[in-house]
Amino acid sequence: MRNKGRILLCFILIGVLVSANFSFVDAYRKPGEYFTVYNSNSDKVLFMTGIEVTRGDQYLSGDNKMYEVTRVNTSSRIAYADFINDVQLPKINLEALERVKLALDGPEGLAALFLAQEEEGEEGEGEGERPGGWENLERRVGIYTTHSAESYVPTDGEESIEEGGGIIQVASKLSEGFQNQGVEATHDETNHVPHDAGAYKRSRRTAMELMTEQGVASLIDVHRDAVPVEQYNTEINGKPASKVRMVIGRRNQNFKANEELAMHVKAVADEMHPGLIKDIFYAKGDYNQDLTPRAMLLEMGTFEQERQRPETSAGYFAEAVTTAMFGGVVEDEDGDTEDVAPEAESDGGSGAGIMGLIAVVGGGGLAFLFLSSGGKEWKSKLGNFKDEFRNFLGRSKNKK
Numbered sequence: 001m002r003n004k005g006r007i008l009l010c011f012i013l014i015g016v017l018v019s020a021n022f023s024f025v026d027a028y029r030k031p032g033e034y035f036t037v038y039n040s041n042s043d044k045v046l047f048m049t050g051i052e053v054t055r056g057d058q059y060l061s062g063d064n065k066m067y068e069v070t071r072v073n074t075s076s077r078i079a080y081a082d083f084i085n086d087v088q089l090p091k092i093n094l095e096a097l098e099r100v101k102l103a104l105d106g107p108e109g110l111a112a113l114f115l116a117q118e119e120e121g122e123e124g125e126g127e128g129e130r131p132g133g134w135e136n137l138e139r140r141v142g143i144y145t146t147h148s149a150e151s152y153v154p155t156d157g158e159e160s161i162e163e164g165g166g167i168i169q170v171a172s173k174l175s176e177g178f179q180n181q182g183v184e185a186t187h188d189e190t191n192h193v194p195h196d197a198g199a200y201k202r203s204r205r206t207a208m209e210l211m212t213e214q215g216v217a218s219l220i221d222v223h224r225d226a227v228p229v230e231q232y233n234t235e236i237n238g239k240p241a242s243k244v245r246m247v248i249g250r251r252n253q254n255f256k257a258n259e260e261l262a263m264h265v266k267a268v269a270d271e272m273h274p275g276l277i278k279d280i281f282y283a284k285g286d287y288n289q290d291l292t293p294r295a296m297l298l299e300m301g302t303f304e305q306e307r308q309r310p311e312t313s314a315g316y317f318a319e320a321v322t323t324a325m326f327g328g329v330v331e332d333e334d335g336d337t338e339d340v341a342p343e344a345e346s347d348g349g350s351g352a353g354i355m356g357l358i359a360v361v362g363g364g365g366l367a368f369l370f371l372s373s374g375g376k377e378w379k380s381k382l383g384n385f386k387d388e389f390r391n392f393l394g395r396s397k398n399k400k
Contacts, residue, residue, distance in 0.1 A: 031050070035049050035052070035072075035077045037067075039067070040070060051281065057281070060087060062275075064088075065083060066085055068084055089263055089270070090330045092267055092268060092331065096328055097272070111181060113327075138215060139322075140186070140218075143178075143185060144222070145171050145192070146223070148191040150224045152166045152303060154306045160195065164189070166224075167223065170311055171189075171314075172187055173314040174220070174314040174315075181318060183326070186210060186214045200286075203221065204291070207291055208291065220295075220298060221296070223299050225301065229304035232278065232301045233305065235275075236313065237273070240306075241310075243276065244298055244310075244317055245279055246296060246299075247281050247287065249284075249297070250285075261295075265296075268320045268323050268329060268330070272316075273320065276316050294325075296321075
């Protein structure tokens, strides 16, 4: 009987450890299998999404109202969210933004503005800070597509193409948009099919290569949604375009920094191209956003749109991100322009993961001790372990 208990415990530990080590949750639904989230106070539809909705998810609407999901029926794919508060986006320096807009009207875009600012810094008495205060960061972004088969039915003929879907063309337009504004953009077209639970694990390797080999300042994972076309269709500057949803993974140590970046981008986009940013969805997953505090996951339209709409929006979105990150238009509380906190790559997340692993192993070890020793004997062994642990801590403190 005791041997059966040991075997059972080993299987439980293996299952827990495996689930702890693989957080690449691919919670996307097929087109047509989307969630509808209602305002719990009015029963009006707040939003729809092809991402799995879970209790505790949050949602920032286009008019900057924050909601939290409180009830979810997975079978019917219906959820309800409570209003939390109105969110104040970062303040934009309108004078600085006007300079950006003037530069955008020129043939070289923001590249001309950045060059002029750098030359002014070199010739002046100051230290010649980079636009936006990102002194230690190069203007480089990395772009990739975790769900590389995603497509747009009216243009591509199918909603999914294994050899590489229309989403890759949209990502290319986004890369082109950055390059037009003086930002070095690397678009990695690696195909990460199939669209299964391992997609984020496969794209993680791509994201890491973009960071280590290209030295990018930001990572952008480009997707398209699986909801009705009415949710995304819009016009920007009189052109047919698509709204863009930003998705933030709640389950990683860079959550706050990535949220700050998204808030900066939305604040700038709302001023430059009203209606471009549809909303921000705070989902349960990680989405490889633990790799950098400057990660973005984008829903560029939906599967029933003509691909030209998100391609048009890609250029506008690149302008907004470039301005938010490097344009020096966001003010701090004192009215000075600030940047999105570049903050050093922290191992806080790794440390948290290690501590969690220790907790799992430790708990499993105690359970194993109980099963293998019996009630009275296990208490005695636990007491000996406590004494040894105290002695270890004492030795560690004495070494400091």
